[in-house]
Amino acid sequence: xxxxxxxxxxxxxxxxxxxxxxxxxxxxxxxxxxxxxxxxxxxxxxxxxxxxxxxxxxxxxxxxxxxxxxxxxxxxxxxxxxxxxxxxxxxxxxxxxxxxxxxxxxxxxxxxxxxxxxxxxxxxxxxxxxxxxxxxxxxxxxxxxxxxxxxxxxxxxxxxxxxxxxxxxxxxxxxxxxxxxxxxxxxxxxxxxxxxxxxxxxxxxxxxxxxxxxxxxxxxxxxxxxxxxxxxxxxxxxxxxxxxxxxxxxxxxxxxxxxxxxxxxxxxxxxxxxxxxxxxxxxxxxxxxxxxxxxxxxxxxxxxxxxxxxxxxxxxxxxxxxxxxxxxxxxxxxxxxxxxxxxxxxxxxxxxxxxxxxxxxxxxxxxxxxxxxxxxxxxxxxxxxxxxxxxxxxxxxxxxxxxxxxxxxxxxxxxxxxxxxxxxxxxxxxxxxxxxxxxxxxxxxxxxxxxxxxxxxxxxxxxxxxxxxxxxxxxxxxxxxxxxxxxxxxxxxxxxxxxxxxxxxxxxxxxxxxxxxxxxxxxxxxxxxxxxxxxxxxxxxxxxxxxxxxxxxxxxxxxxxxxxxxxxxxxxxxxxxxxxxxxxxxxxxxxxxxxxxxxxxxxxxxxxxxxxxxxxxxxxxxxxxxxxxxxxxxxxxxxxxxxxxxxxxxxxxxxxxxxxxxxxxxxxxxxxxxxxxxxxxxxxxxxxxxxxxxxxxxxxxxxxxxxxxxxxxxxxxxxxxxxxxxxxxxxxxxxxxxxxxxxxxxxxxxxxxxxxxxxxxxxxxxxxxxxxxxxxxxxxxxxxxxxxxxxxxxxxxxxxxxxxxxxxxxxxxxxxxxxxxxxxxxxxxxxxxxxxxxxxxxxxxxxxxxxxxxxxxxxxxxxxxxxxxxxxxxxxxxxxxxxxxxxxxxxxxxxxxxxxx
Ligand code: G1P
Numbered sequence: 001x002x003x004x005x006x007x008x009x010x011x012x013x014x015x016x017x018x019x020x021x022x023x024x025x026x027x028x029x030x031x032x033x034x035x036x037x038x039x040x041x042x043x044x045x046x047x048x049x050x051x052x053x054x055x056x057x058x059x060x061x062x063x064x065x066x067x068x069x070x071x072x073x074x075x076x077x078x079x080x081x082x083x084x085x086x087x088x089x090x091x092x093x094x095x096x097x098x099x100x101x102x103x104x105x106x107x108x109x110x111x112x113x114x115x116x117x118x119x120x121x122x123x124x125x126x127x128x129x130x131x132x133x134x135x136x137x138x139x140x141x142x143x144x145x146x147x148x149x150x151x152x153x154x155x156x157x158x159x160x161x162x163x164x165x166x167x168x169x170x171x172x173x174x175x176x177x178x179x180x181x182x183x184x185x186x187x188x189x190x191x192x193x194x195x196x197x198x199x200x201x202x203x204x205x206x207x208x209x210x211x212x213x214x215x216x217x218x219x220x221x222x223x224x225x226x227x228x229x230x231x232x233x234x235x236x237x238x239x240x241x242x243x244x245x246x247x248x249x250x251x252x253x254x255x256x257x258x259x260x261x262x263x264x265x266x267x268x269x270x271x272x273x274x275x276x277x278x279x280x281x282x283x284x285x286x287x288x289x290x291x292x293x294x295x296x297x298x299x300x301x302x303x304x305x306x307x308x309x310x311x312x313x314x315x316x317x318x319x320x321x322x323x324x325x326x327x328x329x330x331x332x333x334x335x336x337x338x339x340x341x342x343x344x345x346x347x348x349x350x351x352x353x354x355x356x357x358x359x360x361x362x363x364x365x366x367x368x369x370x371x372x373x374x375x376x377x378x379x380x381x382x383x384x385x386x387x388x389x390x391x392x393x394x395x396x397x398x399x400x401x402x403x404x405x406x407x408x409x410x411x412x413x414x415x416x417x418x419x420x421x422x423x424x425x426x427x428x429x430x431x432x433x434x435x436x437x438x439x440x441x442x443x444x445x446x447x448x449x450x451x452x453x454x455x456x457x458x459x460x461x462x463x464x465x466x467x468x469x470x471x472x473x474x475x476x477x478x479x480x481x482x483x484x485x486x487x488x489x490x491x492x493x494x495x496x497x498x499x500x501x502x503x504x505x506x507x508x509x510x511x512x513x514x515x516x517x518x519x520x521x522x523x524x525x526x527x528x529x530x531x532x533x534x535x536x537x538x539x540x541x542x543x544x545x546x547x548x549x550x551x552x553x554x555x556x557x558x559x560x561x562x563x564x565x566x567x568x569x570x571x572x573x574x575x576x577x578x579x580x581x582x583x584x585x586x587x588x589x590x591x592x593x594x595x596x597x598x599x600x601x602x603x604x605x606x607x608x609x610x611x612x613x614x615x616x617x618x619x620x621x622x623x624x625x626x627x628x629x630x631x632x633x634x635x636x637x638x639x640x641x642x643x644x645x646x647x648x649x650x651x652x653x654x655x656x657x658x659x660x661x662x663x664x665x666x667x668x669x670x671x672x673x674x675x676x677x678x679x680x681x682x683x684x685x686x687x688x689x690x691x692x693x694x695x696x697x698x699x700x701x702x703x704x705x706x707x708x709x710x711x712x713x714x715x716x717x718x719x720x721x722x723x724x725x726x727x728x729x730x731x732x733x734x735x736x737x738x739x740x741x742x743x744x745x746x747x748x749x750x751x752x753x754x755x756x757x758x759x760x761x762x763x764x765x766x767x768x769x770x771x772x773x774x775x776x777x778x779x780x781x782x783x784x785x786x787x788x789x790x791x792x793x794x795x796x797x798x799x800x801x802x803x804x805x806x807x808x809x810x811x812x813x814x815x816x817x818x819x820x821x822x823x824x825x826x827x828x829x830x831x832x833x834x835x836x837x838x839x840x841x842x843x844x845x846x847x848x849x850x851x852x853x854x855x856x857x858x859x860x861x862x863x864x865x866x867x868x869x870x871x872x873x874x875x876x877x878x879x880x881x882x883x884x885x886x887x888x889x890x891x892x893x894x895x896x897x898x899x900x901x
Contacts, residue, residue, distance in 0.1 A: 005762045012339035013108035022766050026357050027112050030350045035136040038356050039129055040064050041105050043071035043085040049288050051363040055210050057163040060360035068239040069161045073142045076155040081245050084125030089240040109319035122148030132311050133318040137287035137298050141308050146274035153273050157245050158284045160265035164192045164210035179260040185225045187254045189213025192263040207290045212265025217281025217305035224251025226266025281305045326831040329821045334756055340770040344790030345377035351786050358783040365407050372431035377791035379442050394453045397494045399479050399594040400463045401501030403428055404456045416458035423516030424464040427535045429498030433542050444809015444883055452488040455479035461595040470596045481600030493562050500569040502539050504587035507531040522714030522723035526645035533629050534641040534664040541671025543618035547611040554607040564601040565593045577620040622673040636685040639664045645710035656705040660689045662731050670738035683747045696727035696758030696775035720777030727775040729789035740800035745816045745851045802830045804841050814878040815843045819850040835886040845900040854900035864893035
């Protein structure tokens, strides 16, 4: 029977009884040094460092149902063989019968324990898995307890097939690559070092060692090994009925060398006799390393029960500490969910958009937009290195305003695209400013805009429409001037180029061209005539933000120095915004001038003039969109979000019903393009056409009932899946954010809260706590953990709902919490770091008024170093702690209380 998830503490630790009753559950275990595992309640899943180095065979979500060749732990007893992870032919047959084992899963930040009890065998096992944050090793502790009244003889056998190669080899010479394996048994385990990385494009010598070793709880060595799958499973056997275990076959000693076979981390431990209630402990280590000494080092550090426990505690503390934001609202479960949501951006930094069972695509790494959006949450939790990260990442921008899309390891490493004409995603230039602006708000470091950064250079030129034939690898990946020097320009210049080139790249409706796609990757079939109104709105909003930053910069920066080529994009008096051919010509002239080298010459521009120039463009865009794109629907209405490849608007009222997409509404609202009245009308339309409470909230679009090969692959997906009309968390959260920003608090809260409610409703979402990429038509959470929605969710709860945000480095507080968000005592609180100090912000609403009814009247500050409560000035319903005051505060225990009356 399916049970519900139950939280056990404030850290988000939870329990789930009988997790096997739900399909497709997986949990991430990972280290900051790169090991990425996925583990199901029955220990299925995989583990890898990168695409080329999978320790366990790669699994997709469907494989979780079928694959039985992953981690297992067997107990050989006089009564027969029992799998402590529940994966044996006998246990499978007993599923959903009264003979089924009892099992309970408990999990917290990057650790999982499954306790399983078998009446038939009189055994209980507790399997705990985790990955220490600084090692590429997964540790599995198996504690086997005799629950019988009589003593039992038990032999533990760990069984982990070692795949040891690239994910590509699943369908590219699976058998041939096993011939590369060099398998050795050591005193403690089995290790495999393939001779080479097999890749017909160019084989390479392999340096990586894949291993599985084990000790008993007190550090004792195993009794022997089953180092190959063949030997372990036996002729005619299976992983559910391995003959080595079931027939209690003899194991091999240390010092064996076997070449060219599928490898097996089969570890047989010495037999023990367990009295009633006695426990025997086994420790298993699964890892990847290039240093043969690593295994001994890890065994020395962790090779006993006490040491493993210490490592587990360290791991728990590490992640709890990393996620240094805590929420306390009227719903304890929401607060605990938020702990998991706040962990998710860290997971995406490690996994990228690949490497969990739903994410069976990509080869690792993150995309450009994900890189920038994940920084948003980092700015809230650990802003320390973000400035540096921002600077380095601007090095991926090309002089034509596009950017490198292949992101290498480490900071600011971008890889050249040598594969002909590259795809250009028209939203890419947008995210860096959003992140940089938040960075400036949080830190006050406006000067980052003046930092000089180089530009990326590869053969892609003219915004991905031409190849620069003069470029060769010797030129390098940094833009040079005519005299051969690496050219650097300010971050401000990078931003100007990104936004202005986008401004001039319009289609026939004078809307920015869609090109390869925008945020919605699945709108990928309207390259020629597609236009994105949605992201034109977003750019218009950005142009205003950039102008705002320029106005602030003007106080200290008299003349902005820019590459002289930019004069094309800045011509004043402003070119006629209506003139399509002139726009095209401007872009052509500019991109042509920097198709290979830039001149190296510069011009000087007054920041105020620049600001006016950008504001003029933004105003024109917004007005143009208001006039051209509004779809009236009685007293309601919404904005058309796209034009298809036939130049037709995508949305409107069709014969098959209303065609409405959320994306266009989100950015029209967020940017300020939509007027107050329009926001109201949009919200009503969204409620009418897109809102589905049982499925988690606002769908990404209505059902178009058409394949639309002139728009994108999304229309090929079944309606309700992924980008075709699912409740896509990321866009829903951005919708909420936009509504909050515009003061539509109830509406924003609704969008945000329905998602949380859906995620927490385990019976339909069927996911562990957290926010999934989307909810499908059945309300099931899909593509769990790795989603940009998590960063935006945190951002929205902290900066909008709690209203705690940076303003040029100062801390502003102006809550937009609704009645339900206050606890019984009438308080809601948020603990977070800001300006290198720890804060607890408590909003007190004793009479439990709703947003709109209360006003922030008084605010107090209490610090650890002074018993005195200090009154803080409140102006217009807002408190502002200026940077100078923040700098004087102690590092911890600063408490700010705001009274809402
Ligand atoms: C994903 C991708 C993101 C893309 C989105 C829509 O999920 O990671 O880059 O913009 O699909 O196609 P997300 O991270 O937004 O949940």
